[in-house]
Amino acid sequence: MRVDDLSLHAGGRELQHGLTFDVRAGEVLAICGASGCGKSTLLRHMIGLQTPRQGRVTWVAGGRERDVHGDDPPRREIGVAFQAGALWSSMTVGENVMLPLELHTDLGEVARERQARFKLALAGLPDAATFDAEPASLSGGMRKRAAIARALVLDPPLLCLDEPSAGLDPLTSARLDDLIQRLKTDLGTAIVLVTHELDSLFAVADRLLFLDVEAHTATALGPPAELRDHGPEAVSEFLTRGGLDRRQAA
Ligand SMILES: Nc1ncnc2c1ncn2[C@@H]1O[C@H](COP(=O)(O)OP(=O)(O)OP(=O)(O)O)[C@@H](O)[C@H]1O
Numbered sequence: 001m002r003v004d005d006l007s008l009h010a011g012g013r014e015l016q017h018g019l020t021f022d023v024r025a026g027e028v029l030a031i032c033g034a035s036g037c038g039k040s041t042l043l044r045h046m047i048g049l050q051t052p053r054q055g056r057v058t059w060v061a062g063g064r065e066r067d068v069h070g071d072d073p074p075r076r077e078i079g080v081a082f083q084a085g086a087l088w089s090s091m092t093v094g095e096n097v098m099l100p101l102e103l104h105t106d107l108g109e110v111a112r113e114r115q116a117r118f119k120l121a122l123a124g125l126p127d128a129a130t131f132d133a134e135p136a137s138l139s140g141g142m143r144k145r146a147a148i149a150r151a152l153v154l155d156p157p158l159l160c161l162d163e164p165s166a167g168l169d170p171l172t173s174a175r176l177d178d179l180i181q182r183l184k185t186d187l188g189t190a191i192v193l194v195t196h197e198l199d200s201l202f203a204v205a206d207r208l209l210f211l212d213v214e215a216h217t218a219t220a221l222g223p224p225a226e227l228r229d230h231g232p233e234a235v236s237e238f239l240t241r242g243g244l245d246r247r248q249a250a
Pocket residue numbers: 010011015033034035036037038039040041042083
């Protein structure tokens with residue numbers, strides 16, 4: 001995916017401008033920055049849910065380029081799990097996960113169910129009862145994982161995850177990091193990961209895009225360890241919890 005000179009606006013304000021970067025095939029790209037800098041808004045633009053006033057988002061694959069906001073958007077190529085989970089409350093968890101298969105494939109019911117159960121297990125919800133449960137009866141962390149299962153169900157080449165580990169216990173969160181690693185290495189899935197979790201970031205991200213809340217633009221793009229040691233001050237502060245890690249180490 002290519003993002004070119006993109007501006008983000010919300011409520012009449014400019015959040016970010018001049019965002020230019022690629023998401024490379026099979027990489028994990030983390031998007032970081034202070035709360036309110038526009039990370040979730042950027043994701044909504046990248047998946048075509050929000051149209052930019054300025055700039056372009058292009059899906060580049062198989063020698064073809066498609067505008068994400070054009071007539072033939074790459075819908076089934078991009079899986080997304082929103083920050084709040086966003087499952088349909090009128091459907092069971094299983095129906096939620098099967099929905100993209102119903103919309104975008106010719107699979108029969110049995111195959112759809114098998115695929116959905118497999119993806120739920122992959123996302124850390126192997127319990128058969130979860131399939132028929134209502135979203136409202138799940139814990140917050142379980143809802144998040146069900147949303148990830150739904151995002152995965154079509155085996156998309158690009159997966160966008162908005163703070164997937166927020167609110168998860170450390171063990172579940174570490175399992176999620178493992179899942180991200182496996183998707184990347186086994187399936188070659190590219191993953192755009194919005195996260196504040198430094199452990200997770202250093203464990204899985206190939207590159208990090210830092211959105212500065214004051215400069216209203218991206219001030220760094222590169223491997224996390226490199227930005228921690230040699231990046232702009234705001235970025236290395238962010239990556240060392242305001243220098244706390246370094247002071248503790250000293
Ligand atoms: N639909 C909207 N109408 C008005 N303001 C909005 C809208 N959506 C987002 N905003 C504002 O835009 C800013 C950026 O929001 P966004 O959710 O993208 O931030 P974020 O970086 O994802 O933050 P967080 O880390 O807290 O999730 C916030 O100030 C928010 O209040």
